[in-house]
Amino acid sequence: MVTTTSSTSVDAYAEPFEVVPRTLFAVGGLVEMDGRASWSPVDKGWQPANTYVFVDGDTLLIDPGLPAVEQGVMAGLQQLISKDQALKIFLSRAQFDSVGNLGRIIAKYDVQEIFTGGMRNRFDQFEEAMSVESDRVRPIVVERTPEESRLEIYKPSLRILSTYWGYDARSKVVFTSDAFSHGILDDNRRDSIAIDSGADDRITVDDVRAHLHASFWWLPLADKRALTEDLRNFFSSHEVEVIAPARGQVLRGADVVKRHVDLVVEVLEERGQ
Template sequence: MITTGGTAARRPEPGAGFTMPASVVEIATGLYAVGGGIPAETSISWISEGLRGWVPFQCYVFLGEREALVLDSGLGLHRQCIAEGLDRLLAGRGAPRLLVSRWEPDAMVNLPWLVDRYRIREVLSLGGINPLDFFDGFDAAAVQSNARTQAAPADLVTIAPGDRLTVEDFELEVINPSLRLLLTTWFYERRSRSLFTADSFGFLPNPFSPWPWVARPQAQDVTPQVVEHALVQKFDWLCGAYCDSLIEDLQQLATKFDIERLCPTFGATIEGRAAVEQVFSSTVEALQCLSGQSRRRALADFDWATALSPQAVLRPADLRPIVIPRIAV
């Protein structure tokens, strides 16, 4: 155990004469985070500004004696280190299953080569969306079609909220949270008392290295202001929104499940019952604050008078090419 500044990272114990690569961090017995990190100052719209260090991106592995389940796929940028970690973890076991929390690039971009490299035959994914959402059926059909194309020859197995998935001693319950984008799923694993939250609660970096990280934050690390800033980066529509149902859903989750750990797809894993309670409390307060705010207009700072003045007319000689940086995921 390495503990520094209220955060901790666990490396798996050496076994059979070898050690795990740096891309593998043991979260709990038989539960691993595998991935890498990107510099926290990287300009990505949904990563909180002002972070220092690295933002971890990871998939999670549930490892039994004979079976294994991989949750999400990590970034394409980290393909090599993910392969090194999974090669070591999955050695000597049968083909794992792959569980997808959401069909977005940072969660499923590595799906094709994972299926090929590890002979994955089952990809588990949410098969529909909430009927109260306006695109019921259409979005789900499009996603399923894309999944079949990406995952062939693996079979796509539909899961639904309330389903329970087992991997030997592990049992994951499928959750349809309110704090989400369409077709996003959370999972609660009972043995490790871990809540897997997809793209929520990923606001803590690894301050030391570009690898997955287990954080034990103090209250000042997860204040309502910290959570509010992170929420606005990802869910800017929360400003001025009716958040009572989101708050009620979070409170019900905290009551229903015995949660000792939050495991997002990106950002550090948050460990400790007190830390989890602080995150939920700060999130509730942040949502209450956001619901009372007005949504900022995209052109709020645009100077129309200057833009429409005769002097603002562009000549061909004034035009310059725009270079847009590309970030591999």
């Protein structure tokens, strides 16, 4: 886990990052990879910590994010939404590195609904959000399976505890939580938060393997055939033009998406690793 004493930067997030024109933005900050982030195998560079916001139609926020980048999250949201604007929040993981800024956001904005996916899990903190005394907070709808949402909620096989991806068919974006988190910035001032089609994509299979094994420590011990099949099935049955991880660079463009899915599949298909 990264702590608030870890070095952070908002240089690449001086303004909200436009992921999909006039539709989806990313806010947050950069966490220095100095060896203190337990999910990262590298000790150099900067990793984006991303909170996403749909601004077309109903305002939907995906993952409030790490307290270490709270300043960037709140400053970015201030530029995108007004205090009286109704807000819904999707939690890909009801765990502290995903929900850390939830309290600040609830205190400032008109949050009307918080949702994730699946059934009750004793190992996450989702039920804690529903146990607060009703006279201390204004009513907020908190549910695991909303009847209506622009997101298709998907339970991936590649996960730690309860993790859910959100897929938006309109923008062709999939929010992959802590998967596909291997995009690291070398320069926190000049490098982009996104890897785009035609850009200098320096990610190698070694990079992907190292990040996968750091985030999902059990992978080298697992029979990965079901994971590979699940990943292939998802991307063959959904039209994806953007992979938006909670951590790491955004992967944008059909060619980039295909390349990085192939890299992950290549790692999962390796024997003895």
